[in-house]
Amino acid sequence: MKLKYTLLFILFFGMPLFSQEPSRVGTTAANFLELGYGTAGSAMGDAYVSIANDLSAIYWNPAGLAKLRHNQVMALYQPWVIDINSSMMSVGIHMPSLGTLALGIINVDYGEMEVTTLDMQNGTGELFSAKDLAFTLSFARGITDWFSFGTSAKYVSSSIWHSNAGAFAMDMGVQIKTGFLAHGENREHGLNIGMSISNYGTRMKYDGIDLLVAVDIDPNEGGNFGNAAGQFRLQDWELPLLFRIGMSFSPIVAGDQKLTVALDALHPNNNGEYVNAGVQYSWRNKHFGTFYLRGGYKALFLEDSQFGPSFGFGIDYRLNNAGVQIDYGFRDIGILGNVHAFGLGLSF
Numbered sequence: 001m002k003l004k005y006t007l008l009f010i011l012f013f014g015m016p017l018f019s020q021e022p023s024r025v026g027t028t029a030a031n032f033l034e035l036g037y038g039t040a041g042s043a044m045g046d047a048y049v050s051i052a053n054d055l056s057a058i059y060w061n062p063a064g065l066a067k068l069r070h071n072q073v074m075a076l077y078q079p080w081v082i083d084i085n086s087s088m089m090s091v092g093i094h095m096p097s098l099g100t101l102a103l104g105i106i107n108v109d110y111g112e113m114e115v116t117t118l119d120m121q122n123g124t125g126e127l128f129s130a131k132d133l134a135f136t137l138s139f140a141r142g143i144t145d146w147f148s149f150g151t152s153a154k155y156v157s158s159s160i161w162h163s164n165a166g167a168f169a170m171d172m173g174v175q176i177k178t179g180f181l182a183h184g185e186n187r188e189h190g191l192n193i194g195m196s197i198s199n200y201g202t203r204m205k206y207d208g209i210d211l212l213v214a215v216d217i218d219p220n221e222g223g224n225f226g227n228a229a230g231q232f233r234l235q236d237w238e239l240p241l242l243f244r245i246g247m248s249f250s251p252i253v254a255g256d257q258k259l260t261v262a263l264d265a266l267h268p269n270n271n272g273e274y275v276n277a278g279v280q281y282s283w284r285n286k287h288f289g290t291f292y293l294r295g296g297y298k299a300l301f302l303e304d305s306q307f308g309p310s311f312g313f314g315i316d317y318r319l320n321n322a323g324v325q326i327d328y329g330f331r332d333i334g335i336l337g338n339v340h341a342f343g344l345g346l347s348f
Contacts, residue, residue, distance in 0.1 A: 028270040029165065029204040029237035030156050032108045032132045036298075037076060037088045039343035043312025043329035044278025045296020047262040049246040050175060050194030051280075054325065054345060055090040058104040058138050061173035061196040061244070062150030065100040065140035068092055070321060074345040081336045085109045099141030108132040115161075128161035138171070146177040156204070156239065163208030169201025169239055181249050189250040189258070198242040205236035241269040246276075256284040262296075274302035289317030298331070306334030312341075323347035 038056025041048030048060045055074040057064030076088040085108070092102035108131065115126040133156070140150030152171035158164065173196030182190030215230035246264030253259075264276040278296030285291070292314040299305040312329035325345035332338055 024270050026270065027238070028240040030132060030134075030158055030167070030199075031240050031270075032086065032106070033134065033156070033199050034240050034242065034268070035078075035080065035086060035108075037078065037086075037106060039076060039078075039312060039327035039329040039341045040280075040292070040294060040314060042078075042331060042341050043294035043296065043310055043314075043327070044262060044280060045276045045298040045310050047246060047248075047264040047276040047278035047296055047298075049173070049196055049244040049264050050192045050248045051260070051262055052175075052194070055092050055102060055104070056088075056343075057140070057150070058090055058102055058136055058152065059088070059106075059198075061175065061194050062102075062138045062140050062152045062171055063148045063173040063175040063194065063196070065092060065102050065138055065150050066142040066148035066175070068094045068100045070094055070323070070347040072345055072347045074325070074343065076341065076343045078339065078341040080108075080339055081333060083111055085111070099139060102136075102138040102140075104134075104136040104138070106132075106134040106136075130160045131158075133157040136171075146179065147174070149174045154199075154201075156199075156201075158204065158206075160206070161208075161210055163206045163210045165204040165206040167202045167204045167239055169199045171196060171198045171200070173197070181251075189253050191247055191249045193245075193247050194264075195245045196243075198244070199239040200241055201239055203236040203238055206234050238269065243267040258282045272302055274298075274305070275300040289315055289323075291315050292327075294329070306336055308332030308334055314343075318347070321348065 036042050036046045037059040041056055041060050052060040052064030053067035055072050071094055072092045074090045078086045080086050088104060088106045090102060090104035092100055094100050110130040112127045112129050114123040115128050116123055134154055136152050136154040138150060138152040140148060142148040150173050154169050156167045156169060176193040178191045178193060180191040211232040213230045215228045217228045244264055244266050246262060248260055248262035250258050250260045260280045262278045267273050276298050277300060281293045283291045295311040297309050298307040310329065310331040312327065314327035316325045317323060327343035329341040
């Protein structure tokens with residue numbers, strides 16, 4: 001019966017994935033929210049909505065925070081293309097009787113660039129910088145041993161020299177352990193389903209002194225008309241809304257070794273639908289912790305996508321109630337080059 005309702009749930013919410021061809025490419029702001037934050041998830045080709053079980057779930061699916069059994073802090077450093085640096089810091093507090101409360105901060109620094117004008121196209125001698133930030137407060141709770149939900153409230157900020165913009169948004173997600181295809185009584189090895197909606201919120205509109213300009217409101221008359229203060233009026237922009245639905249299961253479970261495969265389908269509001277695929281091999285050793293090997297491919301079936309294969313590895317060492325999690329991820333982005341991601345987590 002649970003499987004029946006689960007499949008109906010997937011069918012109902014999955015219908016948007018089969019919509020018409022996109023016509024809104026390049027029509028959203030704060031697109032750093034689409035990069036993928038979480039080393040393990042990035043290594044699996046971003047196919048992580050049904051697997052997320054650590055603090056990176058703040059980004060992939062807040063429902064995954066319900067799987068935390070200890071307090072945790074996590075740091076992610078992810079250099080991006082053309083010397084763009086991005087990072088994420090997060091902390092989660094596990095409250096056994098209530099759920100998990102987490103805070104995450106994403107920072108993207110585009111570095112310094114020369115100021116140019118139409119009259120001085122080789123540069124004015126000044127430098128300007130650009131930066132994006134996202135502050136996220138999340139809460140997740142397991143309703144039963146097979147169903148969990150999570151929600152996030154976030155503030156998104158973007159600044160370019162003396163101009164800035166801000167927006168508020170929400171994320172929502174669920175994770176379901178169906179038990180279908182499970183090995184024995186352990187639902188973790190069976191078919192797991194995850195769904196999330198990210199960045200549903202207000203629009204962003206840039207404003208600042210960079211938009212001020214002197215206007216001659218009456219060029220045919222003398223006087224001070226040429227110094228009238230004017231301002232460029234910019235359009236407001238939507239955030240990159242993402243709907244994710246995915247599933248994962250472990251076809252091979254042998255003692256302390258497990259192979260997990262995952263598949264996510266995404267429906268963004270600024271591009272065509274696409275599919276992410278990933279695989280993870282884990283080996284648990286009582287002396288060294290759990291070792292992971294991961295691989296994946298992002299944006300399958302998306303026309304003109306530059307994303308290629310990804311891979312990575314990690315280790316999760318636990319001693320009593322304390323633990324250390326170290327992860328590495330690599331992604332191929334075609335003509336834009338390769339990027340790396342490094343993650344470190346501490347549980348206590």
